[in-house]
Amino acid sequence: xxxxxxxxxxxxxxxxxxxxxxxxxxxxxxxxxxxxxxxxxxxxxxxxxxxxxxxxxxxxxxxxxxxxxxxxxxxxxxxxxxxxxxxxxxxxxxxxxxxxxxxxxxxxxxxxxxxxxxxxxxxxxxxxxxxxxxxxxxxxxxxxxxxxxxxxxxxxxxxxxxxxxxxxxxxxxxxxxxxxxxxxxxxxxxxxxxxxxxxxxxxxxxxxxxxxxxxxxxxxxxxxxxxxxxxxxxxxxxxxxxxxxxxxxxxxxxxxxxxxxxxxxxxxxxxxxxxxxxxxxxxxxxxxxxxxxxxxxxxxxxxxxxxxxxxxxxxxxxxxxxxxxxxxxxxxxxxxxxxxxxxxxxxxxxxxxxxxxxxxxxxxxxxxxxxxxxxxxxxxxxxxxxxxxxxxxxxxxxxxxxxxxxxxxxxxxxxxxxxxxxxxxxxxxxxxxxxxxxxxxxxxxxxxxxxxxxxxxxxxxxxxxxxxxxxxxxxxxxxxxxxxxxxxxxxxxxxxxxxxxxxxxxxxxxxxxxxxxxxxxxxxxxxxxxxxxxxxxxxxxxxxxxxxxxxxxxxxxxxxxxxxxxxxxxxxxxxxxxxxxxxxxxxxxxxxxxxxxxxxxxxxxxxxxxxxxxxxxxxxxxxxxxxxxxxxxxxxxxxxxxxxxxxxxxxxxxxxxxxxxxxxxxxxxxxxxxxxxxxxxxxxxxxxxxxxxxxxxxxxxxxxxxxxxxxxxxxxxxxxxxxxxxxxxxxxxxxxxxxxxxxxxxxxxxxxxxxxxxxxxxxxxxxxxxxxxxxxxxxxxxxxxxxxxxxxxxxxxxxxxxxxxxxxxxxxxxxxxxxxxxxxxxxxxxxxxxxxxxxxxxxxxxxxxxxxxxxxxxxxxxxxxxxxxxxxxxxxxxxxxxxxxxxxxxxxxxxxxxxxxxxxxxxxxxxxxxxxxxxxxxxxxxxxxxxxxxxxxxxxxxxxxxxxxxx
Numbered sequence: 001x002x003x004x005x006x007x008x009x010x011x012x013x014x015x016x017x018x019x020x021x022x023x024x025x026x027x028x029x030x031x032x033x034x035x036x037x038x039x040x041x042x043x044x045x046x047x048x049x050x051x052x053x054x055x056x057x058x059x060x061x062x063x064x065x066x067x068x069x070x071x072x073x074x075x076x077x078x079x080x081x082x083x084x085x086x087x088x089x090x091x092x093x094x095x096x097x098x099x100x101x102x103x104x105x106x107x108x109x110x111x112x113x114x115x116x117x118x119x120x121x122x123x124x125x126x127x128x129x130x131x132x133x134x135x136x137x138x139x140x141x142x143x144x145x146x147x148x149x150x151x152x153x154x155x156x157x158x159x160x161x162x163x164x165x166x167x168x169x170x171x172x173x174x175x176x177x178x179x180x181x182x183x184x185x186x187x188x189x190x191x192x193x194x195x196x197x198x199x200x201x202x203x204x205x206x207x208x209x210x211x212x213x214x215x216x217x218x219x220x221x222x223x224x225x226x227x228x229x230x231x232x233x234x235x236x237x238x239x240x241x242x243x244x245x246x247x248x249x250x251x252x253x254x255x256x257x258x259x260x261x262x263x264x265x266x267x268x269x270x271x272x273x274x275x276x277x278x279x280x281x282x283x284x285x286x287x288x289x290x291x292x293x294x295x296x297x298x299x300x301x302x303x304x305x306x307x308x309x310x311x312x313x314x315x316x317x318x319x320x321x322x323x324x325x326x327x328x329x330x331x332x333x334x335x336x337x338x339x340x341x342x343x344x345x346x347x348x349x350x351x352x353x354x355x356x357x358x359x360x361x362x363x364x365x366x367x368x369x370x371x372x373x374x375x376x377x378x379x380x381x382x383x384x385x386x387x388x389x390x391x392x393x394x395x396x397x398x399x400x401x402x403x404x405x406x407x408x409x410x411x412x413x414x415x416x417x418x419x420x421x422x423x424x425x426x427x428x429x430x431x432x433x434x435x436x437x438x439x440x441x442x443x444x445x446x447x448x449x450x451x452x453x454x455x456x457x458x459x460x461x462x463x464x465x466x467x468x469x470x471x472x473x474x475x476x477x478x479x480x481x482x483x484x485x486x487x488x489x490x491x492x493x494x495x496x497x498x499x500x501x502x503x504x505x506x507x508x509x510x511x512x513x514x515x516x517x518x519x520x521x522x523x524x525x526x527x528x529x530x531x532x533x534x535x536x537x538x539x540x541x542x543x544x545x546x547x548x549x550x551x552x553x554x555x556x557x558x559x560x561x562x563x564x565x566x567x568x569x570x571x572x573x574x575x576x577x578x579x580x581x582x583x584x585x586x587x588x589x590x591x592x593x594x595x596x597x598x599x600x601x602x603x604x605x606x607x608x609x610x611x612x613x614x615x616x617x618x619x620x621x622x623x624x625x626x627x628x629x630x631x632x633x634x635x636x637x638x639x640x641x642x643x644x645x646x647x648x649x650x651x652x653x654x655x656x657x658x659x660x661x662x663x664x665x666x667x668x669x670x671x672x673x674x675x676x677x678x679x680x681x682x683x684x685x686x687x688x689x690x691x692x693x694x695x696x697x698x699x700x701x702x703x704x705x706x707x708x709x710x711x712x713x714x715x716x717x718x719x720x721x722x723x724x725x726x727x728x729x730x731x732x733x734x735x736x737x738x739x740x741x742x743x744x745x746x747x748x749x750x751x752x753x754x755x756x757x758x759x760x761x762x763x764x765x766x767x768x769x770x771x772x773x774x775x776x777x778x779x780x781x782x783x784x785x786x787x788x789x790x791x792x793x794x795x796x797x798x799x800x801x802x803x804x805x806x807x808x809x810x811x812x813x814x815x816x817x818x819x820x821x822x823x824x825x826x827x828x829x830x831x832x833x834x835x836x837x838x839x840x841x842x843x844x845x846x847x848x849x850x851x852x853x854x855x856x857x858x859x860x861x862x863x864x865x866x867x868x869x870x871x872x873x874x875x876x877x878x879x880x881x882x883x884x885x886x887x888x889x890x891x892x893x894x895x896x897x898x899x900x901x902x903x904x905x906x907x908x909x910x911x912x913x914x915x916x917x918x919x920x921x922x923x924x925x926x927x928x929x930x931x932x933x934x935x936x937x938x939x940x941x942x943x944x945x946x947x948x949x950x951x
Contacts (some may be wrong), residue, residue, distance in 0.1 A: 034058055035312050035430070042435040048426060049248045056236030057259050060426050060436075061251035062243045066416045066553065067892040071149075071244020072423035075156045076431065078239070080133040081210040082274045088224050090212015091793055094170075094177055095229060099137065101169040103158035108169050109817055117141070118151055119885030122812065123824070130210045132355065133273075134431055140420060142229060144246050144887035153224045153258040156240070160233055161262055167222045172888055176816055180823035181211045183846045185776040187293035187668045191478045194289045198216035198476055199301060200357035206391060209949055229322040231271035235265040239430055243423040276356035278306035285473040287488030287495075293668030293774050295661050297366040298376045300383070300494070301464060301474035305360040311434045317449055318461070324453070325462025329386050329394045332505070335598045336382060338589065340650040343367060344375035345657045349383065351465045360463050363621075368661050369481045373489075377497040385502040387466055392457040392507065395945070399608030400453065407446055408606055409627060410439035411653065412556035456855040469773060470498070480664065513603050514594035515640035522740025530911065537905055538732060540740040543747050545719040547904040550726045553892050556627050558724040558731075560634065562739075563619040564642050565716025566750035569757070573688050575634055576704060578696035579690075580615065583705050585655050587613055590646035600637075601636035609634040611641045617834060618750055620713045627655050639738035643714060647706050663694040670846070672779035673773045676943060682771060682785060682840060683759040717749045719906055749906045751859040752834075759838045761787040764941040768856070771947045778929055780849040783945040784859050787841040788936045791831040794913045798920050799932045802862045804829035804841050805879040806871060808928070810862050811843055819858060822847050833909070841936055856944060867937035869930040876926040887918050 030039040034052050037044040044050075049802050081092050091181045102108030120126050125140035137159055139152050197206040240259065242251045264270070281303040309315045333347040347365040356359040363383050364683045367375035429436045476492050477483075526539040538546040571579050591597040604610070608627045615621065622641050626634035644923035666672040679689035691697070718739055722731055764787075773779075791797045808827035815825045822845040847855050865871070890896050900914045 003897040008305045036433045037435045040311050040435050042311060042316075042437055043441060043469060045436045046442075047438075048436055049252060051252060053235065053260055055262055055264075056234075057238045057240065057262065058430075059240040059252070059255050059259075060241070060430065061241070061248045061255070062422060062426065063246060063248050063251075064243050064417070064419045064422055065245045067245075067889045069143050069245050069513065070419055070889055071144050071242065072244065072420045073141060073152050073156065074112065074241040074423055074427050075137045075138045075160065075429055076241075077135040077137075077160070077229075077233055078133070078237040078273075079271060080131050080135060081208045081212075082132045082204065082276070082332050083232060083271055084208060084209075084212075085876050086230065087216065087219050089208065089216040090177065090181075090210070091216075091220050091224060091228050092135060093210045093212065094173070094217065094220065095163075095225060096128045096130045096135050096137075097173050097177060098163055098165055098170065098225070099128060099159040100240075101173060102164045102166055103256065104162040104901075106155070107159055108164075108166065109157075109813070113874070113878060114151065114665065115155070116673050116809070117874075117881060118473050119143070119881040120152075121807075121882035125882065127844065132205065132208065132210065136427070141244065142882070142889065144244050149254050150258075153254055157262065159259045160235075160238060160259070163229065165222055165225045167227065167646060168889070170222055170225065172817070175819070176823055177212070177217050178214065179846060179848070181214065181217065182776060182848065183777060183823055184211060187291045187665070187775055188750060189293050191289055191291060194287075195299075195476055195478065196355075198285075198287045199281075199303060199360065199474065200355060202279055202281075203355075203357045205276065205355055205357055218698070228271075230265050230268040234270055235259065236264070236270070237263045239427070241423050241427045241430075243419050243426065244289050245419075252708050278356055278358045280358070280472075281474055282306050282472050284471075284473050284475075284491070286478070286487040286490045287480040288483055288490055289434070289476075289484050290480070290486070291677065292480050292482075293480075294480055295366060295482070295665055296369045296372055296477075296479040297364060298372050298379075298477045298490070299362055299364040299475070300376075300380060300469070301363075301476065302359075303354070303474055304468070304473065305358055306353050306359045308433075313445070316445075320446075321453060321457055322351065322461045322465060324399055324458045325386070325391065325465070327399050328391045328458075328480050329383065329462075331395065331398070331601075333379065333382055334387070336378065338597060338650065338654055340653045342370045342654065342657075345654070345661055347379045347382075361469070361650055366661065368657055371514060371657075372477060372479060376493055377500070379504050380494070380497045381500060383466070383504060384442065384498075387463055388502060389504045392505075393455055394508070396453075396458060398605040400450065404443075404446065404450070405606045405608060407439070407443040409556070410722065410903055411443050412437040412627060413554060416553060416555045416557075485782075508602075511595075511599055511603050513636075515636050515644070516593070518636070518639055518741035520741055521733075521735065521736040522742075532915070533900070533911060535901055535904065536728060538735075539905070540736065540878060542740060543578055543717070543744060543745040544735070544739045544742065545717075545905045546732070546735050546739075547719070547721040547901045548726060548728055548731060549723045549725055549897050549901055550728065551894055551897060553894055554724055556725050557625055557894070558628065558631060558634075558722055558726055559625045559894050559898055560623065560638065560722050561898055562622040562638060562642060562718060562720045563616075563749075563902065563906075564718050565620055565624065565713035567616045567618040567620065569617045569752035570712045570750065571708060572704065576696075576699065577687055577692035579704070579708075581691070582655065582696055582700045583708075583839075584613070584615060585658075586647075586700060586702070587645050589651035589654055590648040592640050592646050593644035594640075596646070596648065604633075604637070607633055609637050611638050613641060613645075618752065619716075622655045622780075625724075628727065628730070631730065632737070635738040636735040639742065642718065642739070642741065645709060645714075647702050649668045649702065652702070655700065659694065659697050663691075667772070667774045669775045670773045670779060671945050673781070674773050674844075674945075676782065677771060678783065682761065682842075682945075683838070684762045685873060686759055708783055710749075713743070717746050717906070719749075719900055719903060721902045721904070723894045723901065757835050759835050761785075761838060761840060762943055764938075765943060766939070768944040768946045771945065772950045773947055774950050776838045778848055778951045780844065780852050781844060781846050781947040781950065782852050782856055782859075783842060783844045783947075784856065784863075784942055785840045785945075786863070786938065786942045788794070788829065788841045789831055789932075790836050790838040790839045791833045792836060794916060795920055797831050798917075799924070799929055800831065800839070800841070800936070801829050802876075802883070802924060803866070803929050803933050803936060804877060805883070806933075807841065807843065807866060808876050808923045809863065809875055809879055810865070811845075811859065814858055814862055815845060815855060819855070822855070850949070854945055856946075860939060860942075861939040864939065866933040867939070869934060871926060871930060871933065878922070880924060883921055887921065 033039045052058045119142040128137045351361040365375045365379040503885045522540040525541040528537045536548040608630045611624045676691040789796045811825040827846045
C-alpha cells in the first residue's frame, strides 16, 4: 500500500517517476510479485541486487563507497497502525519503541549502549519510525568491518524475532509514548487531524493514527503486544536493505547468515492487512475548523477513487504529464503571491494519492484571517483561468527545461551519491511498489518522449484531473477566527467567486539577463598554497579573495560561498529592533535591482544556478551550488546579488501578510515561545536576541535598509570560497569576470565595536522563570542552563562539547529509560570566539506540567553527579566513540571544507583549529573532562525556565 501526506506534485518530486531507458519485453502479469520490476517493463538498476530467502524475507543490497568505509542498514516490517484494533491503537508504534528495551540476547537498556560503543550516536545513527502501514528500523554504520556488520545485523535479528516485551519494561515505556503524544498535540496537528477526518472520514484512517490514544497507550497489555508481534513480525513481512562500501555478494552472505534460519512461530496465524477502500466524494461538502492558535488557510478539494497502477513506462510518462499542469499553475500562483494586490500569503495545487483514501486534487491557499474570502477568490479564479484557457508554450518550456536540467545533473552527480540517500531510495521504492531505475535511464527515456509532451497533452491531463470540481467541491477552511455559520459563508464565498468570469492571462514579455558584463576581468595579484589542506588562495588586483579546494566527493558539483562587508552587528537594531528579521526577508523577496524574484527563476530555467542570501553577525553571506557547465553564470548571478539588491516596495505587502499570520501563533507551542524569548533571557535581556514585538517586525523602513546596505555591506571586503569538482583555472577565470571586475575592495574586514560583543549570562537562581503557551494543556517544556566557556580556547571548547554529549547520554538514561517521563531530552552547548566570556550548556525536555518540578530535580541530580566527578568511564566511551568514528568520514564532506576555508585569508584561526581536531579528540580522556564538568555544573549558577500552559 502506498501512503503519504497530501502534497503538491512538483517536477522535482516527479523525477523518481520518470521511465527508465532500454525497452524491455511487454510486462508479464505476475500475481503478487516479490519486487515491482517483476511485473514491469522498466529496466531495473542493475547495481542493486535483489533476493528472497527460503523463509520469505526479501532484501536489496548495493555496493557504494560514498562515504568510504560506511554503510546504511534498514529493516522494514510490513505492518503499522492500520493493523491495530480499537483496543490496541498505538501498539505498532509502541512496539517499535520496545525494540530498544530488551531481547533474548541483549538486556534491557543495553541495545542503545552497545551501538554507542561501536560509534553509532543515538538518534543520529539509530532510529525507527512507524506509519499507517510500515515500521522501519535504521542504523548508520560508521565502518564496515565484519564485527560491525555482525553486531548491527544481530541487533536487527533480535528486533525482528526475539524481543522480550517484559511487562515492567512496557510499563516504563508508557510514559515515553505519552510524552511523544503530548509533544505532537499542538494546534497545528489538531487542525491536520480535523482535515484528515474531513477528507478521509469515510475510512478507518482517522481512528488509526500511529501515535494511538491516551487510553490505549495506558491499557494495551503484554499479551496484546506478543500477539501483534507474532502475527506481524515474520520473515515474509520483512525487507532488509544494506548499502555500503563492500561487495554486494558479501552483503547478501551476511543477510543470509543472520536471517536465513528465522522461522515464523508455529501455531500463530499471520496478520491480515487492512486495506483502505477509497471512494469518490460525490456531493458538495464544507467544513470550518477554528482555533485561535493556528494560521488561516482555505482549500478546494476534489476527491475521486484511488486506483493503484503498476509501475510501467506508460504510467510514469502519464504521471509526469499530469504533474506539469499543476507545476505551471503553482508558478503562476507564486508570482501572484508576490504582487501588492495579492490577498493571500501563498497558494499551491497538487494531485496525489491521499493515504489510499482517494485521488485528491487540491488547491490550498494561506491567508490572513480577515482575507480568506478574497484569497479564495484569487486562487479559485487562477485555477479556473488555467482550466478554461490553458497554458502557454513558454510556461511549458520553462518546466521542461528545469526538468531536463535536473535529470542531467542527476546523471552527472550519480557516481558520488551518498549511501544513506541511496538506501532510503531503495526502501522507499519497495514500499511504494516502484522500480529502482538509474539516472542515466531516466534521462534517456525523457529525451525519447520529450517531443510528445505537447501543450495540448498537458492541458488535457490537467483538465481531466480537475474534472468534476464544479459538481462535488470539498471546501475546507481552518482559521484563527470564530466564524458564525461558517460553512454557509464558505459555500457562499465559493459560489460568489465561481460566478465571476475570468479572462485569459496576459502574455509575459521576453526577458534578457541584465548582469552579463561587469567590466574588464580582474587579474590575479597574489597566489599561495596551503599544502596540508590542499587548498589554493587567490587575491585579485581589486582585493577580492578566493579560496579553492578541489575534492572528489561530489561529481560535477561546485559549492560556493561569499562573505561580503559587514553583518548585523553594524545594523541599527537600537532604533529598529526588527531590523534583522525584516531585512533578510525583504531582500529575499525583492530579488535584484534589474530583476524580480520571478524573473530570475524564468531567466535561470534549465540552469543549475541559485543564490541564497543571509547575514551573520559580521558579514552578509551568499551561498549556492552549481555544475562546471554553469559556473560562469553562477558567479555572475552571485556578483549581481553582491552589488545590486532589489528594494521593491511590493515585497513589503507579502512580508506583512506573513508576519501578521505567523506571529500570533508563536505562543501556540512551548517551542514557539522558546524561540521568541529564551535567546534574550540567556543574554540578560539583550533585545538583539529572540523575536521582538509584532509591531517592531512590521515597522519596515526600506530607506533604512538601503542606507545601511550601501554604507556597511555593498562596498565592503569580499572573500569567496569554492569547494568541489573544480577546474582551478576555469574557476579563477569565472571569478575574474564577475567579482574580479568590480571596483577595488578594502583589504580590511569588518570588526565590530567591542561594546557590541559584550553579552552576559544572567545571575543564577533556583527560582524558575515562568513563561506560558496557549497550546495543549497537558504539555510543558523545561529548560535548565549553566554558564560555560566561550570558544576562545579550542581545547576547552571541545572538552565542553564532550561534557555536553555525556550529559545528554545520562539524561536520556535517567529521564527516558528510568523515569519514562519524556520522549527526547536534549542537551546543547554554545560558545563563540566573538562573544568572549559567554557560553552555556543547556538541557531541555518536553514533559507534563504535573511532573515538571520533579524532572527539574532529576536533571539537577545528574548535574550534581557531574559536578562531583561521578561520571562512569562507559558514559565517556559511548560519547566519544561516535565522534572518533566521524573524524575520517567527515573529511569526505564538501560542507566541512566550506566551513574550514570560508575565512582562510581573513581569519585563519578556523584552519588552525581544524589542524588540532583529530589530536584533541583522539587523546581526550575522562580525566580531562571531569574538571570541566565541575566548573560548569554549579547549581547556584544555573537558571531554570518553565514554559507552562496558560491557566
